[in-house]
Amino acid sequence: MPAAGYDDGGAAVTIKIIRPADRAAWLAARSKDVTASVAAALLSIHPYVTPYGLFMEKTGRLSPDEEETEAMERGNLMEPVVVAMIRKRFPEWTVIYENDRAYYRDPERRIGATPDAFIVRADRAGTGNCQVKSASEEAFKQYWLDPDTGEVVPPMWIAVQAITEARLTGCAWACVALVVITWRGTFQLHIIDIPIHFRLWNRLVAKVGEFWAMVESGEEPDPDWQRDGEVVMDVYRSSTPERRDLTGDIVLDDLVHEYRLARAIEADQKARADAMRAQLIRALGNAEIGETINWEISARTSSYRNGSQSRVLRVKPRRDLNGSF
Structure with missing residues (x-):
């Protein structure tokens, strides 16, 4: 040592x-x-x-x-x-x-x-x-591997x-x-x-x-x-019963306006996404996986301790299926 x-x-x-x-x-x-x-x-x-x-x-x-x-x-x-x-x-x-x-x-x-x-x-x-470090194969390719030279660069x-x-x-x-954990479950060591x-x-x-x-x-x-x-949000997690005068901050006033607009757009987009989600689930019916020309849609059922169930919708670019569900 x-x-x-x-x-x-x-x-x-x-x-x-x-x-x-x-x-x-x-x-x-x-x-x-x-x-x-x-x-x-x-x-x-x-x-x-x-x-x-x-x-x-x-x-x-x-x-x-x-x-x-x-x-x-x-x-x-x-x-x-x-x-x-x-x-x-x-x-x-x-x-x-x-x-x-x-x-x-x-x-x-x-x-x-x-x-x-x-x-x-x-x-x-x-x-x-x-x-000593470990990384998944995906993280290795994204953060450690130089795409131009193929060299391992931390x-x-x-x-x-x-x-x-x-x-x-x-x-x-x-x-x-660095040990890379490959998708096959094998280990690759790089010094x-x-x-x-x-x-x-x-x-x-x-x-x-x-x-x-x-x-x-x-x-x-x-x-x-x-x-x-x-x-x-964590630092200011606790509030006190007081009122603060912020009328002298014009930039903050504009920020409040932008925030309200952003929240309205967010709510509208969420409502649209929820409606589209229902349409996709209906198209699948009770099937777990479906395909369009370009996309693979999956909606498996998740069960919770309280007895309730829901279907988790996922969409990704279509690929050749291996028949595994």
Whole structure:
């Protein structure tokens, strides 16, 4: 395992290693930092987290969300499988895998990471950080595979995660071990080297510093209205019995008008869609699947615990049927 610390332009940075007793302790430890898995949000390149959402999380204004998602569960379950695959495919490598949620943090900069594994290879100097990922075949083709060259290129936010982990753990190099779960149920292993770009790291460190300064001052980043809607609704989930005078905000007044129009259009479109749904169901009758010239229509019956039933309508471009229902 590499040393807990790294050289930062001539100044040694000491890293604290926390070995939490359980998931709750791990969550508590990482709550104090910008962690590697979300750090790319501060560079505006994270697909799921925004600066506004991260700000609200770290200031305690978001509802606690400590439940393990299905994606997290899959990742945790796949992690030892991926490690076993690496050891099998590359027996000459030394893979260090403790599966103990060891948490590395820079207490001064408040950056943290939970590395997955470390690798020692004869063809690489020093120890490498190995970030383990899994993806469906569809997600692999959409997010990892370069359509022009056919090369496997990790999404930038994952590269940032790997670089952050490498820096905090004192690793000389970094890689991502990706296992693709194919539609046949087989596994494909890809080892992708991640260059440690010090300019990117320095930029991230600066962004993290700016972020914590904003948290300290209470100055909120602007929401990304295309992405932060659910976060805003969660932050302002509780109301108080007061009336606010907003008459001085002309832009807001126009926004209210646009909102009313959008809701009216939405209601009209929903009414039209509901009417069309009934027509399609009637055309199917009691059949589960039907075909038009261009489309395949399915409406299977779903039963609920209270004894009620409904038919779930799905439409997709027509394809050759295999006779399976």
